[in-house]
Amino acid sequence: MRRFILDLIVSELTLLRPGGHVAVPSDGSASLRLVEDLAVDSLEMLSVAGALAEALHLHESGIEDFLLVHPSLDDWVEVCQRGLRSYSAKLTFRTSGSTGTAKRCTHSLANLWQEVVELAPLFSERQRILTAVPSHHIYGFIFTILLPHALGISESAVGDLRMSSAASLANLSREGDLIIGHPEYWRSVSRALPSIPSSLQGVTSTAACPAELSDALLGSGLGALTQIYGSSETAGVGWRANAAEPYKLFSYWARAESSPAMFVRTEADNSETDFPCQDALEWVDDRSFYPVGRADGAVQIAGTNVFASNVQRVLMEHPEIADASVRLMRPDEGVRLKAFIVPRDPCGVAELRTSLELWLRDRLTSLEIPKAITFGASLPKNAMGKCMDWIIA
Template identity: 50%
Template sequence: MPAAGSAPWWQPRAVLHRFVSDLVADELQRQRRGPLERPMPWPADLDLVRDLGVDSLELLALATALSEALHLHASGLEDWLLARRRLGDWVEIAEASLAQFSAALTFRTSGSSGLPKPCVHPLANLQQEVAHLATLFPQRRRVLCAVPGHHIYGFLFSVLLPAALGQPALEVVDLRGSTPAWLARGAQPGDLVIAHPDFWQAVARTVPRLPEDVVGVTSTAPCPDVVSEAVLHTGLARLVQVYGASETAGIGWRTSHTQPYALMPHWSFAEGQGALQRSLPDGTAQVFTLQDQLTHVGERAFTVGGRNDQAVQVGGINVFPARVRDVLCRHPAVADAAVRLMRPEEGARLKAFVVPRGDLDPDEVRRLVRSLVDGELATAERPKAISIGASLPRNAQGKLADWNI
């Protein structure tokens, strides 16, 4: 736990500014289903209406998202957001609210319908985890972060962890404005790099050599074995893989893909398929049922199998091929469709096989489908390869089969 008298997590203000900026950008991109024209980082005097083109409905959605995340309703200051337009004003309102209530935060994830769902976490629980994480990363001088601060992974590692490491001057560098190749010239001994598998794959491809004593962390999705092996050839001292979810926060960790995950000290196995018990700071315990299939390795370790809810990971985001298929099949030009994750040699996105209705031209159907997915689906859900055929691919037993793109 942070030492008594230590600064609250939202100070200095730059920490909260990054949190609010990341949340606003993410929510606005979700509303618009596409990238924003104004690149980050954003200054405090950025006007949400003038500079981002936010309309009244979007403003309400953004204010609701921030109020939910930081529990602004507990202080009664959430209505001030609708009366202000500057990003810096929203940061100040959040700061004033947190000074009155900061005991819990809400993070969002994707549910089985593809819609975000709220996951409430007491701050004490998050600090309990970070106290253990701090023991895994001693003598770090900077945190280099390629993930947003309002997601639970980014919050734990780029907001709470620097303070828990006991170095008040620990610098946090946002990597999202640079390509991973920047690490070749910008990384320094003692750095801790917080990223996701796609980022590490790009590091393996573009960084010839890292300085010594640079440690990496990966989470949000399983890191392919070939990526974890390749990134170590760049000179990375070690790559720590963290397993967890928005509902649970971190559960286990490992330093090699050849090893099982070790449970964090506050977790233990419970009875039931995929059930785990968490010992809470207040002395009570809570049981969670996971969406992943876990195989126990002794009393304190595990391996991870497939998901029970049929989600797949695209860019660290849970997406549901069945939902994407339902969207495709609603189009009048589509008679049937199949959606699945690309094979590793094909890419890391979804692909779709579409059966046109009637005698429609395949190129026209492909154009219509692309227009549909761009308008109806979030970026991670959009199939990037669309194949057209008279019938869905099936194997000799008549079951749906994979196809080449």
């Protein structure tokens, strides 16, 4: 509970303070006071407390107002535990969308437990979990809170890797550990560790894990890398052991007969619910599939959905920019966004570059801000007049 609440506090304050840094104890062991230690003002307090009450449905027990009366981590843990003893049937998670309109996704605890029941046999011999993902996101909640409970792993045997370098995994891990990560974390591990103990088992989700990365990790010795397909709206839909295989649906999911772009879930209460696919899918058969690209135009950066179109819109609002294009870097360039900008005054590039830094920082999250900006007289286009990729200078 303490880890869940602390992760949520940090996430909410980070959103409320663009460009700022929220420094809190990584393990949450200190008696954290939101006002005195984090300088949380009254408006921020309402937002953070509201997010926590929403996540755990504290309104169902009528206890949410106590969060404002006792704004400390210890007190919030107690309030939430009291609330959950009264009502714990549902939880709400937010999507990782970065357009300012993150969607709220409510799941019954019984439905989430369906996934854990099918995951547990895959990791039955694990006795400790190390995580590089926050526990208040649905992926982190399932794998670092519910799965340990199913495996009989105590809270003290769940360690946090987020404040450590990827190279430190060699010293922090023990034989038989389960490592919960995302593609960017695993990419860092692959670069930092030429050899990985074969006794370690990994999990990756939040974005597609490229085949070359999966192959590199397994080739370095990693015992197994389980890939989970899903979203905040659906939770886990399927899994696979490596990137060469299709994802296999969990038993309670099915391909919708009405459309290949829909899933059908049999809920814990035996009712059925349709869900649209977030990706275009290539079906191998009725129980297995390959994702072949996002249907909504989002790209994943550090496990977060980022929309290049939103970044382009913000750039075009700048009075000194005539045109702009934004896209994800190529694998050889990096893993962030890049932008090509056509300035209104070709002679004012130096001044525009300086003003643009503050302009973007005030309007975008750190993951949305392009890390490479190229200036030119016109956008790069092909013979058909369509925007094309460019090489970072």
